[in-house]
Amino acid sequence: MIEEPIQQRGQAASVRHKKPKVPHSEWAEHIPDNEWAIYERAIGALRKVNRPFLLAGAFGLAAYTGRWRNTKDIDFYVLPDDRQPLIDALTQAGFVDYYDKLPYQRHWIYRAWKDDCIVDIIWAMANQRADVDEQWFDRAPQITVHGETLDVAPAEELLWCKLYVMQKDRCDWPDVVNLIHAKGDTLDWEHLIERVGDDLPLLIGLLNVYCWLCPGSELKLPQQMRAVLAHCAQINGNAEDQCHINWLDSRPWFVPRKNVS
Numbered sequence: 001m002i003e004e005p006i007q008q009r010g011q012a013a014s015v016r017h018k019k020p021k022v023p024h025s026e027w028a029e030h031i032p033d034n035e036w037a038i039y040e041r042a043i044g045a046l047r048k049v050n051r052p053f054l055l056a057g058a059f060g061l062a063a064y065t066g067r068w069r070n071t072k073d074i075d076f077y078v079l080p081d082d083r084q085p086l087i088d089a090l091t092q093a094g095f096v097d098y099y100d101k102l103p104y105q106r107h108w109i110y111r112a113w114k115d116d117c118i119v120d121i122i123w124a125m126a127n128q129r130a131d132v133d134e135q136w137f138d139r140a141p142q143i144t145v146h147g148e149t150l151d152v153a154p155a156e157e158l159l160w161c162k163l164y165v166m167q168k169d170r171c172d173w174p175d176v177v178n179l180i181h182a183k184g185d186t187l188d189w190e191h192l193i194e195r196v197g198d199d200l201p202l203l204i205g206l207l208n209v210y211c212w213l214c215p216g217s218e219l220k221l222p223q224q225m226r227a228v229l230a231h232c233a234q235i236n237g238n239a240e241d242q243c244h245i246n247w248l249d250s251r252p253w254f255v256p257r258k259n260v261s
Helices: 008-014 026-030 033-047 057-065 080-092 133-140 155-162 173-183 187-213 224-233 244-248
Strands: 052-057 073-077 109-114 117-123 142-145 146-149
Touching: 033 073, 033 080, 033 117, 033 146, 052 057, 052 146, 057 073, 057 155, 057 173, 073 224, 080 109, 080 117, 155 173, 155 187, 173 187, 187 224
Parallel strands: 073 117
Antiparallel strands: 052 073, 109 117, 142 146
């Protein structure tokens, strides 16, 4: 039996059911025109390869939280076997390897560069915990940005990736806290727990931090996780106690409470 190409399978799936839309797109108005022109050129180049790719990074996070942060780069998740054709497409479109400007690890990412903007092609986690797989694409919602309809990395997979980024010079947990606040009542926690696997204690640690930051928040967690977090919920106060946000960082990093004093 001949297996149909991935792209054809994705097209067939989209015919069977319409993909849901992400909740936020208004932030796209803040993308500088000169930067969007570069990103649009990259998107056009990737489309010509006829391989799937997912919007991620700051763009993907903004799609769920509504919070726009201009990082001067755009991230795309791709299947490992598709990375080279997509990289070649960016090269043909005039993008160059960022490695010559600033060396980076090549085992999980390719960084293309043009006019001070970076386009990242990512096929695995930086810690090699997992590769991108087809489930990412099957579960992806969509967003329309300046006329471009793009699949977005699922919120559960974004959270899974960012869960491990806790370094001296960078920590993605603030992003994850915002993601949980925006999507916590609709996240597929069972799927996330399956993804996290033996690293469940790390996820529980994150949720304990979230409960401390947002006492009184309701998360539709599986029963086994509710039991673990019950003690945390009892000692963290109530929803009116918002000072914890500023104890970590007084700058406006948390979307719903930017003006907390």
